[in-house]
Amino acid sequence: MSESMHIGMAGAGLSCAVIARELAERGHRITIHETRPHVAGNCHTERDAGSGVMVHVYGPHIFHTDDEEVWTLVNRYMDFKPYVNRVKATARGQVFSLPINLHTINQFFGKTFSPSEARAFIESQADTTITDPQSFEEQALRFIGRELYEAFFKGYTLKQWEVDPKRLPASILKRLPVRFNYNDNYFAHRFQGMPAEGYTVMVQRMLDHPNIIVHLGSALRPADVGQYDHVFWSGPLDAFYGHAEGRLPYRTLDFERFEGEGDVQGCAVMNYNDVEVPYTRITEHKHFAPWEEHARSVCYREFSRRCGENDIPYYPVHLTEGDQLLQAYQARAAREQGVTFVGRLGTYRYMDMDVTIRAALDAVRAFINARTA
Incomplete structure (x- = not known):
């Protein structure tokens, strides 16, 4: 060539x-x-003029990978600062740690399980009659049982996809870990971080x-x-x-932006699992750059809905029954x-x-x- x-x-x-x-x-x-x-597409970031916060304009993007070549490539164009994604979730009037880990399990059930005790307990909650989970709901019931599924996944999933979890593929839930230790790092990849000057500058340098x-x-x-x-x-x-x-069907996102003084919610991402709460999560963008200090804060309430003709498509919708289209x-x-x-x-x-x-x-x-x- x-x-x-x-x-x-x-x-x-x-x-x-x-x-x-x-x-x-x-x-x-x-x-x-x-x-x-x-x-930079949906990864676009820009510095907010009023607060100085680096805002993820189309929702937060956290870089994580086990692919060393990919990690080397992005670091060629941008210095990546260490960042660990520690997600919290509000459910049934309490705040829990995600992904589901030993602290989540002990807090939710009011126990003091050791790792082996927690593993045995969750297995006792699981529906072992499901041998080959095909749907999101079957995957959840088989591996964590009904109580944790309904508290942490069912309502959030209904809001995110507006589809019965019985019709969503099991692969969606397989991306989310369950841990029997106190590790609350949302990702398990070797390389995790945030671009020091934002994704848009990184892409500008590539181009x-x-x-x-x-x-x-x-x-x-x-x-x-x-x-x-x-x-x-x-x-x-x-x-x-x-x-x-x-x-082709997509889900899109609407963001309700609001600002505040100091630290608004104490974490970068707070999921809202209860179906009665109309938004899926609130993100506080200053926490995505913990090496920076800002007096004011920029937050997004995130709403998911069906993508219309003039909307930005975010998530392709795949269903268990397949897709001839x-x-x-x-x-x-x-x-x-x-x-x-x-x-x-x-x-x-x-x-x-x-x-x-x-x-x-x-x-x-x-x-x-x-x-x-």
Whole structure:
């Protein structure tokens, strides 16, 4: 692939930023069209003028990975400060520690279990008649039992997805650990941190290359694909085809911003598990940069709802009964020549940031190898 190519990209989020940099360093010309007035997609961060707090504009993003290559890559463009995500949850009039750990179990049941006692107790609560959990609810009942499920997951899940947990796949819950020690680190990955100057600056540095041109407030249309030697599309998969098969379902988020003096809630993330509370969580953004000090605070109440035509899509909706609509679009994408679909929206997959970067690296290397061959 020695001959220089002109590559078009839809979107300036993590996926296209990683791919653009890889190709630009190999001598190819990159033109990126980003519909928003900024790069970094939903990872966008900006310094609040009034308080000085670094705000995660589209909700908090915490970097965590076991992938050493991905960790090395992001640190090439940004110094990552140590950060441990310690989530709290309000349920039934009390505040608990998440993920469910030995302290949560002892507090919830009013016990003083040792690790082995807690493990045996939770197993006694579990529904052992479920041998192959298929749904979110079956997964929860099998591994933690009904009481913990209804207190910590059922209400939150109903608010987040607006779907009966019986219809959601078990894989959603499998991402959440249960620990029989007092470790309240939400993630178990080796590498965890926050970018010292925010994600947007990191992505700007990735895109800072003479072979990369970024057009903000500009959309790459499917009709424009022929202008380029190849296109990487990180927009919604169904939008590329003009929603010809129908609209893929997404959840979107609304944020109710409020400010306060000092420390408003004492932690970065407070989940609200009770279904009667309309929001899923409150995030206090100053706590995502604990190395900084600010007199004022910026908080978000987070509400989940069905994504409309003009909303920002956040989470693809997968159900246990399968998805013929998605399969129809995937079949069309597989036949596409000159276009690679990448990212959460382009592949219709929920991916954490590290997985997004790994998928982007794999995609660009597969493209390079194919062109070389």
